[in-house]
Amino acid sequence: MIEKALSGSRKYWIWVTLLLGMIAVGFYAYMNQFNDGLGVTGMSRDVSWGLYIAQFTFLVGVAASAVMLVLPYYLHDFKKFGKMVILGEFLAIPAVIMCMLFIVVDLGQPMRIMNVILHPSPRSVMFYDMIVLCGYLLINLVVGWTTLGAERKGFPSPKWVKPIIYLSIPWAVSIHTVTAFLYAGLPGRHLWLSAIMAARFLASAFAAGPAILLILCFIVRKVSKFNPDPEGGAIQSLVKIVRYAMIANIFFYILEVFTAFYSGIPEYSAALRYTLFGLNGYNSLVPIMWTAVVLAFLGVAILIFPSTRLNGATLTIGLLSIIIANWIDKGMVLIVAGFVPNSFERVVEYAPTLNEVLVTLGVYSIGLLLITILYKVAISVREEKAS
Numbered sequence: 475m476i477e478k479a480l481s482g483s484r485k486y487w488i489w490v491t492l493l494l495g496m497i498a499v500g501f502y503a504y505m506n507q508f509n510d511g512l513g514v515t516g517m518s519r520d521v522s523w524g525l526y527i528a529q530f531t532f533l534v535g536v537a538a539s540a541v542m543l544v545l546p547y548y549l550h551d552f553k554k555f556g557k558m559v560i561l562g563e564f565l566a567i568p569a570v571i572m573c574m575l576f577i578v579v580d581l582g583q584p585m586r587i588m589n590v591i592l593h594p595s596p597r598s599v600m601f602y603d604m605i606v607l608c609g610y611l612l613i614n615l616v617v618g619w620t621t622l623g624a625e626r627k628g629f630p631s632p633k634w635v636k637p638i639i640y641l642s643i644p645w646a647v648s649i650h651t652v653t654a655f656l657y658a659g660l661p662g663r664h665l666w667l668s669a670i671m672a673a674r675f676l677a678s679a680f681a682a683g684p685a686i687l688l689i690l691c692f693i694v695r696k697v698s699k700f701n702p703d704p705e706g707g708a709i710q711s712l713v714k715i716v717r718y719a720m721i722a723n724i725f726f727y728i729l730e731v732f733t734a735f736y737s738g739i740p741e742y743s744a745a746l747r748y749t750l751f752g753l754n755g756y757n758s759l760v761p762i763m764w765t766a767v768v769l770a771f772l773g774v775a776i777l778i779f780p781s782t783r784l785n786g787a788t789l790t791i792g793l794l795s796i797i798i799a800n801w802i803d804k805g806m807v808l809i810v811a812g813f814v815p816n817s818f819e820r821v822v823e824y825a826p827t828l829n830e831v832l833v834t835l836g837v838y839s840i841g842l843l844l845i846t847i848l849y850k851v852a853i854s855v856r857e858e859k860a861s
Contacts, residue, residue: 475623478854479847493843500836503829504579512582514829520822521813525830526580528805530573534653535675535804537569537610539683541646542715548639554708560852561702562687563618568844570611575837599656606649613642626855650675657812665745665812674726680719682800684712685793692790700853717777720796724770745811748821753814756821759807766802769795
């Protein structure tokens with residue numbers, strides 16, 4: 475079916491060429507980093523994780539969100555999601571690949587990643603994170619491609635696919651839970667040392683991931699003849715999931731803020747104080763964090779009121795607000811603020827360099843190219859069957 479991605483309109487090839495150009499720019503920036511070392515980034519001894527790991531953390535949630543379609547469709551026979559499930563699975567595949575690429579570019583020497591394979595340690599959470607990410611990538615590749623191929627031929631999916639689909643449901647939860655354990659298991663980082671870190675990660679994933687999928691569905695409906703919601707109701711059902719997941723995410727964050735400030739524990743509250751009000755004269759994250767707060771409440775407000783969420787343009791604004799709010803909070807703010815204060819009780823601020831930004835754009839361009847190819851194949855098969 476891959477040959478379907480090799481034909482398309484002029485706009486399609488302009489888009490692919492643009493992405494290839496961005497990939498080339500990102501690769502050049504990465505080679506600059508590879509030759510000169512991580513000194514070209516804004517990271518330091520005190521802030522050892524930055525823009526790259528922030529994207530990894532956010533994208534793991536995007537990958538896990540596919541379960542929000544798989545679970546209702548296969549376990550509860552919610553047939554309205556029938557046309558959208560393949561889009562969710564084909565979103566998860568590039569998301570996992572981008573996660574892996576961000577880990578690679580974050581390493582000074584990428585060959586060090588082989589240490590996890592050649593010298594596995596069952597005591598390491600990173601070892602389990604590698605297993606669940608690789609496993610989830612394989613599951614979505616097998617399930618998505620097999621079911622789409624069977625549909626193209628007019629046959630039902632093979633029976634052996636069903637157990638793998640059921641396996642993907644707890645596996646999707648596990649990839650983000652294990653990622654949360656990477657942070658929650660570090661006793662020296664008070665912002666991350668939280669029992670509800672995994673719950674926060676899952677809530678944000680089930681808000682931002684389906685929101686991104688909905689935006690992609692709107693784009694697909696605009697640029698092709700394929701309608702992901704032909705019967706009506708699937709989009710609004712997914713909007714409900716986004717709405718309640720985002721409300722839960724905000725509630726969990728309020729719990730963290732209350733516990734930190736009401737307890738008065740200096741180490742616990744310092745990082746949150748730095749993000750919300752500034753600390754010792756350092757406040758670079760304050761406007762960014764309050765932007766996320768405003769966007770989070772704006773997005774929820776739009777999705778709550780029927781008069782706004784049924785409007786296409788307004789709904790898009792609400793979904794984008796939720797995506798950006800989660801990207802800021804769960805990405806940049808959570809990662810960077812986790813290193814505040816450092817072991818000497820000082821604040822060392824971090825800002826990504828141009829080189830980091832270009833590498834990041836290059837990785838995202840790879841992901842967008844993969845989404846473009848996979849969606850082109852899926853849409854072409856669906857349009858072929860419709861005709």
